[in-house]
Amino acid sequence: MKPAPFDYVVAASSDEAVRYLGEVEDKTAKIIAGGQSLVPLLALRLARPSLLVDINRIPGLATIERLSKTSVRIGALVSHRMLCEQMAFPLLSEAASWIGHEAIRTRGTIGGSLAHSDPAAELPVVAVAVGMVVEVISPLSRRTIGAEDLFVGTLENSLADDEMIVAVEARLPEHWAFAEYARRHGDFGLVTVAAAEVDGKIRIALGGVGNKPLRALESEALVNDANPLDDRLAEKAARAAASAVTPNGDFHGSASYRGGLVEELVGRVLRQLASSRQSASESRS
Numbered sequence: 001m002k003p004a005p006f007d008y009v010v011a012a013s014s015d016e017a018v019r020y021l022g023e024v025e026d027k028t029a030k031i032i033a034g035g036q037s038l039v040p041l042l043a044l045r046l047a048r049p050s051l052l053v054d055i056n057r058i059p060g061l062a063t064i065e066r067l068s069k070t071s072v073r074i075g076a077l078v079s080h081r082m083l084c085e086q087m088a089f090p091l092l093s094e095a096a097s098w099i100g101h102e103a104i105r106t107r108g109t110i111g112g113s114l115a116h117s118d119p120a121a122e123l124p125v126v127a128v129a130v131g132m133v134v135e136v137i138s139p140l141s142r143r144t145i146g147a148e149d150l151f152v153g154t155l156e157n158s159l160a161d162d163e164m165i166v167a168v169e170a171r172l173p174e175h176w177a178f179a180e181y182a183r184r185h186g187d188f189g190l191v192t193v194a195a196a197e198v199d200g201k202i203r204i205a206l207g208g209v210g211n212k213p214l215r216a217l218e219s220e221a222l223v224n225d226a227n228p229l230d231d232r233l234a235e236k237a238a239r240a241a242a243s244a245v246t247p248n249g250d251f252h253g254s255a256s257y258r259g260g261l262v263e264e265l266v267g268r269v270l271r272q273l274a275s276s277r278q279s280a281s282e283s284r285s
Helices: 014-021 038-043 080-085 088-094 104-106 111-117 120-130 218-224 233-242 255-285
Strands: 005-010 030-032 051-054 064-068 072-073 133-137 144-146 151-153 166-170 177-183 192-196 201-207
Touching: 005 218, 014 051, 014 133, 014 166, 030 038, 038 120, 038 255, 064 104, 080 088, 080 111, 088 120, 088 177, 088 192, 104 133, 111 120, 111 166, 120 166, 120 201, 120 218, 144 218, 192 255, 201 218, 218 233, 233 255
Parallel strands: 005 051, 030 051
Antiparallel strands: 064 072, 072 166, 133 144, 133 166, 177 192, 192 201
């Protein structure tokens, strides 16, 4: 199929982009950057915007800035490939390497992935795990949204029609781990798990088991209330995570199969995180 007819403009600035969004009477304008999620929806006519606003020429949105020793600011136009190649935020580098294939990683952007809000996508899971803060602008204001508040449901976010993501900020985790299971590398993960220790507290996020990335709060309580984080505790937290989710089954895998993957992957990331802690402790001694 071919997309339904639409108008197209190229924005020279973020302010101009959101002005275009606000001026569309039917409120169906869409931002386009890499187009890796939007273009297939257009081709299938699952999305029928009356206007596409191209933001690729806006300066300053494709940068990664180290704000301090413990925090990073990432522009909305930073591509998945740029995330793979940077070393300022190793967890994002690892997660981005699991996204699609080279062509997709070259064109897809972090802003587009977060706005698309696919519950099986890697970057939303990491955003929830580390507690990212999303910077958003509209014609009249600028605000920040916590990652957990950005994702509302499957392909749904809390952005207003005239708002655009311009950047994200995140604390660098002291220790982290990431695991995903997909049928083939580059496919969407059946289950994705990210664990991050931020300010001394472990946060665990799950993807592919609900209509948005979920925190494994029961597992977090177990690992944060006990010390040390050993294999026995990791297994107990993994079982708690699997018991707390109610994933839907599909032709990729049944609900029970996904539940088993949750238990396996949560245990795996917690053991990896514990190993990272141990290595850091030994290097200091």
